[in-house]
Amino acid sequence: MLARRIIPCLDVKDGRTVKGVNFVSLRDAGSAIDLARYYSSNGADELVFLDITATVEARGTMISLVRDAASCISIPFTVGGGIRTVGDVENILSAGADKISINSAAFRSPGLIDEAAGRFGSQCVVLALDARTNASLPSGYEVMVDGGRTPTGRDALSWAREAESRGAGEILLTSMDKDGTKDGFAVDLTRIISTNIDIPVIASGGAGKMEDFRTVFMEGRADAALAASVFHFREIGIPELKAYLRTSGIPVRQ
């Protein structure tokens, strides 16, 4: 039985994790590699590294982080943030990432999806889609870009379908309404996207308690769920979360 996946997200700046991380067991709480290693041996099914580095000069730091991560963790990982060209995609993948995620650049130049999928395969192309409520659009949700700051007027489901047809292999769906609230995932948004496309959907934004994961899997039909701070601050331990989900009848990897 295919398991639903639990994915911690690490925000990385200049090779270091940001968002205060509260792990006494780590030698260096700011080390993205130490944190990645911790998660990969403590029940995470995949990892996402999101590069929030602002400057082009610091991109080299990310490449060396990817290389280090690839050599020491044995679960799949995705790298996103600041990927604008197929050359960026190639650099990240050839350093050892399993997948890349693209967001604003793909929205502005959708051909980037075709190009990346054509060259490296759909399995490594994740479209990151940030959406917020907009009742005037058919699905009720609008695509946001530039880290969720810029509204586009584009319907979220229509963009998800286009991305799928261009060759995206998964969609990382973040609710801008819920992100940072710890109020639960956007179940309605997740269900609308997940049940209307044929590629997996990773739900993101709003995780606060274990029940939120159960709800987004059962009612939101998410294939995977991503969270950051609830894991980093150890409000939720992944082994405990999985035990809880299992007793709820949701298949998860032991």
Added chain:
Amino acid sequence: MIAVIRYGAGNVLSVMNALSRLGCKAVLTDDPEAIRSADKVIFPGVGEASSAMAYLDSHGLSDVIRSLKQPFLGICLGMQLMCSSSEEGNTECLGIFPERVTLFPKGRGYKIPHVGWNTITDLSGPLFRDTGEGEYVYFVHSYYVPLTPFTSAVAEYDGIAFSAALEKDNFLGVQFHPEKSADAGERILRAFLEGRQ
């Protein structure tokens, strides 16, 4: 020495990294002599069947692979290429196993590709000496090998039971990615590296 076959397929680095984590010396090569003289051979792969076969044929590697007598492990696309043919690009493959590689049916409400952690059951053979029934391993694929007399592990998706692993003499194949399957995957790779057959 372990030879990992280079044939333009993606994700080879993951396999090399996994071997190095296991303390194993491996060389990435498309040189027929290096492959023939290796103690064991790994045939990794993420990619597309017809371009992969074209590369193997044009480098004289297809006949080399068929003639090998040492333990040989195909991973993902590598295992699919060991079959007789694939629906992907309608490709003639190496023919070590008699099956045709088949696309998962679309439009049945299941997500394609089959991606993520799935259980393997009905385990047999040397690869799974340290693996329990129902352990989870990581899959990413849109095509599958049906069940055959050579199936040594079974997985199920979309109501279809398919070959998660194949075994025939020295030829072994796994549809999943042991190099990305955490501890379970390392035990399978270690069994291959340490196994005598």
